[in-house]
Amino acid sequence: MIADFPLAEEQRFIWESAARFARDRVAPDAAKRDREHRFPFDLVSELAQLGLLGVKVQVEDGGSGADMTSYVLAISEISRACASTAVTMAVSNLVADILSRFASLDQKQRWLEPFLAGRMGPASFALSEPSSGSDAAALQMTAVRDGDAWVLNGSKQWITNGTHASFHLLFARVVDGPGPHPPGSKGITCFVVERGAKGLDAGTEERKMGLRSSNTAQLHLTDVRVPAVNVVGEVGKGYAIALSGLDTGRIGIAAQALGIMEAALAEGVRYAKERKAFGKALAEQQATQFAIADSRTDLEQSWLLTLRAAADRDRGAERTAKASSMAKLFSTEACGRVVDRMLQIHGGYGYVEDYPIERLYRDARVTRIYEGTSEVQRIVIARELLAG
Ligand SMILES: Cc1cc2nc3c(=O)[nH]c(=O)nc-3n(C[C@H](O)[C@H](O)[C@H](O)COP(=O)(O)OP(=O)(O)OC[C@H]3O[C@@H](n4cnc5c(N)ncnc54)[C@H](O)[C@@H]3O)c2cc1C
Structure with a gap:
């Protein structure tokens, strides 16, 4: 398209x-x-x-x-x-x-x-924690000032590139002393933490269902001293930085889903033309044609929403929360439908590693989870629509 x-x-x-x-x-x-x-x-x-x-x-x-x-x-x-x-x-x-x-x-x-x-x-964006993902503002990693440095303590979860990153863009809450700390974005600050910092352990790599050649790891920080000059933006303004990054990040995940859909549809069409059942190619069976037609329609709708969100950004909009969330929500959900239909066209062969659709099916699933789940995208869209 x-x-x-x-x-x-x-x-x-x-x-x-x-x-x-x-x-x-x-x-x-x-x-x-x-x-x-x-x-x-x-x-x-x-x-x-x-x-x-x-x-x-x-x-x-x-x-x-x-x-x-x-x-x-x-x-x-x-x-x-x-x-x-x-x-x-x-x-x-x-x-x-x-x-x-x-x-x-x-x-x-x-x-x-x-x-x-x-x-x-590589580098990482470390926002999520073991007990806060969707509610990212509830993060518990602390940063306490000590002379010309900040001392960071806590853990991060699900960090893409976590093991291999040369530096982490990491979000922690500036506090006066030990927690528990109230939820909310108050005090959240963005730091650069370099690989090899004393007290930083780039934990175990996760064994994932899909995206298996990407790296996802926990980060554990114990009394990690980060120079004050490593604060990105203003102290206490980190949550706004994270959200503004996610506005563009979510358009990127919508586009990742577009790529998976393009590949899955191509695989499904190729297989439907090759495979015969009941004396003719699957592509000549109307049920297969409908699955292909619905998938192409899903793909083109996803392109339109994603390009529209990108165009808003290119026109200079500072925040594009609603458009970004709509693009991510639709494109990633559509991706789930498309890989499922294309795997079904493959029958049993779709369930084994010999055909690319098996990997595409596994890779697609997480797009509905990271950089905000589908439910979180709906919350963002509704909030914007109902405000004012
Ligand atoms: C492979 C992978 C890579 C990732 N990479 C990164 C990364 O690089 N950096 C980073 O910071 N994070 C990363 N994440 C984390 C990801 O962003 C979180 O997993 C995601 O935001 C969801 O958080 P959670 O897993 O804690 O789920 P939870 O927040 O515990 O949610 C569980 C379920 O409850 C639903 N839910 C929660 N609240 C509501 C509500 N109010 N209404 C309705 N439903 C609700 C959610 O939608 C979800 O279905 C990654 C995750 C994965 C799996």
């Missing part, structure tokens, strides 16, 4: 380079990496060389200076080849986006520029 869309020259250029890279470099080993739970270190540095770790970051800060639409196009192509590589790229862009908008010049020189140049490896 996107091929028929009016795209600017730069958007088409980024889309085509991402598609070429996805086809030539990301796709060939995707199934093998998944089976081996192998993190794509080489691809992360190649993504950096292509400018795909900071697509929207301005050129002066080392980014590509492109727009949100270009980012959507790029991530959908990477995801079509490998959703694990896409989530690694999505989190990198989320971190880069936040640093480019909220970090000081010194901080950008120290972390953002080398990160985007591919000299640092």
Whole structure:
């Protein structure tokens, strides 16, 4: 569908380079990496060389200076080849986006520029905790001031790139002493915590249902001293930073789901043309045709909502909470329907590793959970609609 869309020259250029890279470099080993739970270190540095770790970051800060639409196009192509590589790229862009908008010049020189140049490896966005995910403002990690440093204590859960990150963009609550602390966003502050900081343990890697070549880990912090100059933005303003990052992050996950849907539909159509039952190809059976028609309609609706959210951003909207949430909600739920229908077309062969639909089916599931579950997206949309 996107091929028929009016795209600017730069958007088409980024889309085509991402598609070429996805086809030539990301796709060939995707199934093998998944089976081996192998993190794509080489691809992360190649993504950096292509400018795909900071697509929207301005050129002066080392980014590509492109727009949100270009980012959507790029991530959908990477995801079509490998959703694990896409989530690694999505989190990198989320971190880069936040640093480019909220970090000081010194901080950008120290972390953002080398990160985007591919000299640092991956980075993480550490908001969720063992007892707070959807209700992220209830986080319990504490930061207590001690001289020219902050002392951080607590744990983070489900952190993408957690084990391999060269630095973490980490959210903790500034307090005077030990908890328990009241829920709410008061005091939440954004810190950069570097790999190897004393007291930082990048825990055990999770064994996941899907996205097996992405890395997801717990972080445990025990009396980790973080220099005061590592605070990103103002002390106490971290929650607003996280939410503003998630506005764009959610469009990225919607685009990740677009890529999975594109791949699943292509697999389903191919199989339906090959496989015969009752004397004719599945593609000639009307039930199969309906599944394909409904899936294509789901996919195109998802494209429209996602491109619309991206366009709002490109027009300069500071916050796009409702549009981002609608894109993520619809696109990820549609993705669930599409992979399910396409697996069904494969029959028993859809349930084994020999066909790509099995991996696509597993990878799709988490898109309805991370960067805010579908329920959380509905809460955001309703809140915006009912306000005022
Ligand atoms: C593979 C993976 C990678 C991730 N990467 C990151 C990362 O890089 N950084 C990071 O910070 N986090 C990350 N996450 C965490 C993710 O964002 C959370 O899992 C998600 O926000 C949901 O939180 P939870 O798991 O604690 O579920 P809960 O918040 O405990 O929710 C459980 C269920 O209750 C529902 N629910 C909760 N509240 C309500 C309500 N008010 N109304 C209706 N239903 C409700 C939820 O929708 C969900 O279905 C990742 C998670 C996974 C699985």
